[in-house]
Amino acid sequence: MRTNLLTTNSEWLKNATQKLTVAGVESASIDSLIILCFSLSLPKLEILTNPNKILTRKELKLANKLLTKRLEHYPISYLTKQVEFYNRTFYIDRRVLSPRPESESFINLLKLSDISNLKYLTDVxxxxGVLGITSKLEFPHLNIELLDNSKNALKVTGINVDKFQISSKIKLSNLIGNSDYKFDIILANLPYIPYTTTINRAASFEPKMSIFAPDNGLHFYKALARQLVVKKKNPKYIFIECLDNQITELTKLFSNNSYKLTMSEGLVHRFSR
Ligand SMILES: C[S@@+](CC[C@H](N)C(=O)[O-])C[C@H]1O[C@@H](n2cnc3c(N)ncnc32)[C@H](O)[C@@H]1O
Structure with missing residues (x-):
């Protein structure tokens, strides 16, 4: 990308989209726009309605720097340090997995569940923190507990809890091991990708401990089911995300805890008892 000549918004977007497409980035056009918006600190509409605006040297330098990283498939959300989830903008960086749009199904299923008399939700x-925080924002009557076994991840959780000014408990915990919460509802988007799976280049920049799990990807859900038995805890609902080919075994697993698979949307499933 040229840095010494006059470049307009539309020229930069066209060149960036071409380069990203050649590099195999599927979201080339939207990513170019996101990078330019971020570099100019302007909303999308402002950029698109001013195609002939000439970028300053500083803007061009930043946009090109971010483009170079995106060409290496570095995740767009880590570049802009933000991600949209359920129509809200969350802070994000390399300490956590970038939330996926398909995980919004946790909130959709929660909305289809009878939770008016339930009080305590744990996000394992x-x-x-997108799942627990969004739950609190959508259902203010809930008390929320946010658990992770990564101190670094919990720092990002804390940033988002402050950002949205919600009250919640944040705890370092191996699954629910360190928690004495009431557990009416558990949301668990635990790592479930088998080690043998090839992940895309962008995901290779994300924390491995957020993605992969031993035992064909089932290790953490099996451990959670065991912890519930040991702790004699029976939440009314357990919501999990997993691959399509894992749901049969997980349904069997949770049936040992007297849970039935009662609703699914995409990769997210609800178990009830
Ligand atoms: C797939 S990410 C989900 C993050 C977030 N809930 C979301 O939906 O975007 C899995 C998270 O589980 C955490 N994790 C992995 N093993 C864990 C364990 N044994 N106990 C608690 N958290 C764990 C990882 O640190 C990571 O933050």
Missing amino acids: GCGS
């Missing part, structure tokens, strides 16, 4: 493996 909370990472950035």
